[in-house]
Amino acid sequence: MPRKSFRYGGDRIEYEVVFKPAKQRRLAIHVHPDGFVQVDAPEERDLPTIHRAVLKRARWIKRHVDESRRQRAQALPRNYKSGESLFYLGRRYQLKVKQQNGQESRVKLTRGQICVETPSRDPYLIKERLAAWYRSRAADTFERRLSVIADRITWLKMMPDWRIVRMQKQWGSCSPAGVILLNPHLVKASRDCVDYVICHELCHLQEHNHSPRYYRLLGQVMPGWEAVKTRLDSMAEILLNE
Ligand SMILES: [Zn+2]
Known part of the structure; x- marks a missing residue:
């Protein structure tokens, strides 16, 4: 492009x-x-x-x-009040906090809004509730994208083990034993960014380094990954901010 x-x-x-x-x-x-x-x-x-x-x-x-x-x-200093910006799959949403009687808080995604219905406006509780929501969205999204991408890669014989782990500065990693870890914050980025991180980690199953051979492999698995990585990097500060 x-x-x-x-x-x-x-x-x-x-x-x-x-x-x-x-x-x-x-x-x-x-x-x-x-x-x-x-x-x-x-x-x-x-x-x-x-x-x-x-x-x-x-x-x-x-x-x-x-x-x-x-x-x-x-968007940087977060107070978890209505009107703040949140990201989900590369789109910006407005947080809406709706105080409601009842025991449980719920998160609903509507057009342009992520609405938290909650018995309490305590920012800490809203933060925790949103984190749980992102985590479950991340689990769904990563599972789906992993299986689509793994199907396309001929040298990958089976779906690798993977887990969701919160990380401060990394989107993902691949352990020497071949377990892929993905950061739940990644679900805030667009789908091609999610795909890029998954491809990056899957290629480490074959090459446990960042050698020229590794990058050749990554280029085959995801042509044009460089532009996607640039975009993801430019958003890192805001997406990793809770
Ligand atoms: Zn790497």
């Missing part, structure tokens, strides 16, 4: 062009919550034409990139 950039208001803004089948006639520009700019273009369109079209919308893009930066900065 070609990467290009332009200058606007003292900023250099990078974007990535993703070619789509020709039935999409128009250019579509998306600014992801992490500030990543994606330009979907019809297959036959050439890069200079695309670049000119992107420049025409430079002001709009800059405004959205700034907005995502502002939102990310805002």
